[in-house]
Amino acid sequence: MAGGLPHPILLVDEVAKNVGLYKLNDVFHAQVIDTNVIYAWFAMGLLIILGMLATRKLAMVPSGLQNFFEVVVGGLESFVVENIGEKGRKVFPFLCALFLFIITGNLIGLVPGLDSPTNNVNTNAAMALTVFAYYNFWGIRMWGAGYIKHFMGPFWWLVPLMLPIEIISHLARPLSLTLRLFGNVRGEEIVLVLLFALAPVVGTFPMYFLFSLADCIQAFVFFMLAMIYLKGSLEHAH
Amino acid sequence: MLGKLIKDRTVREAIASASVIGLNLVSATFVGLLMGWWLDRWLDTKPWLLLTFLILGIAAGFKNVVVEVKRIQKADAEEHEEHGDTDAKP
Numbered sequence: 001m002a003g004g005l006p007h008p009i010l011l012v013d014e015v016a017k018n019v020g021l022y023k024l025n026d027v028f029h030a031q032v033i034d035t036n037v038i039y040a041w042f043a044m045g046l047l048i049i050l051g052m053l054a055t056r057k058l059a060m061v062p063s064g065l066q067n068f069f070e071v072v073v074g075g076l077e078s079f080v081v082e083n084i085g086e087k088g089r090k091v092f093p094f095l096c097a098l099f100l101f102i103i104t105g106n107l108i109g110l111v112p113g114l115d116s117p118t119n120n121v122n123t124n125a126a127m128a129l130t131v132f133a134y135y136n137f138w139g140i141r142m143w144g145a146g147y148i149k150h151f152m153g154p155f156w157w158l159v160p161l162m163l164p165i166e167i168i169s170h171l172a173r174p175l176s177l178t179l180r181l182f183g184n185v186r187g188e189e190i191v192l193v194l195l196f197a198l199a200p201v202v203g204t205f206p207m208y209f210l211f212s213l214a215d216c217i218q219a220f221v222f223f224m225l226a227m228i229y230l231k232g233s234l235e236h237a238h
Numbered sequence: 239m240l241g242k243l244i245k246d247r248t249v250r251e252a253i254a255s256a257s258v259i260g261l262n263l264v265s266a267t268f269v270g271l272l273m274g275w276w277l278d279r280w281l282d283t284k285p286w287l288l289l290t291f292l293i294l295g296i297a298a299g300f301k302n303v304v305v306e307v308k309r310i311q312k313a314d315a316e317e318h319e320e321h322g323d324t325d326a327k328p
Binding site: 164165168169173175176179220221224 | 257258262265269273295298299
């Protein structure tokens with residue numbers, strides 16, 4: 001819940017400082033690794049541990065953590081298959097990992113003493129560029145050189161106009177993915193810090209409900225857009 | 239409204255899709271502008287490529303909006319078909 005503003009204490013940063021996780025900066029001074037990277041690791045570690053706990057004792061009738069993960073992953077999978085079709089099962093692991101990582105990253109930002117990895121442009125740009133590379137990879141893998149037809153619009157005489165327009169709108173996708181997630185998460189955290197300064201606890205408490213909802217919606221938006229882009233490259237050009 | 243947002247999946251999806259439109263328009267414009275500016279600097283053709291690509295970028299932004307709205311309308315029509323009410327359809 002820092003949002004780039006001065007923060008009294010960041011727990012994971014302190015831990016990293018104490019176990020000696022340093023990098024050397026330009027003038028060879030020891031410096032703690034950037035907050036967004038450390039918290040991305042933290043979110044990854046959290047997800048790995050939860051996944052291990054959930055799959056340790058698999059049962060036919062799921063209960064507890066296994067039940068929770070089956071509901072989440074099953075719901076997402078049926079959503080993807082509903083939208084893309086059976087081909088969607090091949091790309092589902094990527095989309096699901098994206099969703100789980102983003103929602104974890106967004107929500108740990110609401111815990112006092114932790115920070116969101118997604119409130120930094122670098123994390124989001126990395127994810128958005130991965131999505132961009134991934135859906136183009138699938139397009140080329142599915143259609144080969146015929147993938148260019150996806151960029152040519154409906155009529156042959158519109159090609160000189162549609163080709164640059166399509167290329168621009170495809171290049172705009174990673175930009176808008178990055179900025180949407182960054183703006184929402186960073187904005188939330190700044191609002192939380194400012195409200196905490198105005199009226200500690202009383203001011204921030206109601207915002208937690210709104211922001212935890214908004215965090216889930218932002219993770220869902222990123223997931224949904226990645227799915228739509230993959231759908232566009234997997235299905236036949238119009 | 240908040241309760242509806244949590245309970246109803248379609249409301250959530252509609253909000254997610256609608257929140258996408260605005261930034262798509264702007265980001266395509268900016269990408270067009272940046273491409274034009276960069277090409278102008280590279281090819282030394284100030285200011286023609288900048289203007290061309292800016293207009294192309296704006297067109298791409300509007301194309302994004304049209305595509306997105308069509309998708310929302312299609313999802314909406316399917317939703318109404320599932321529930322069997324026909325009066326909301328155009």
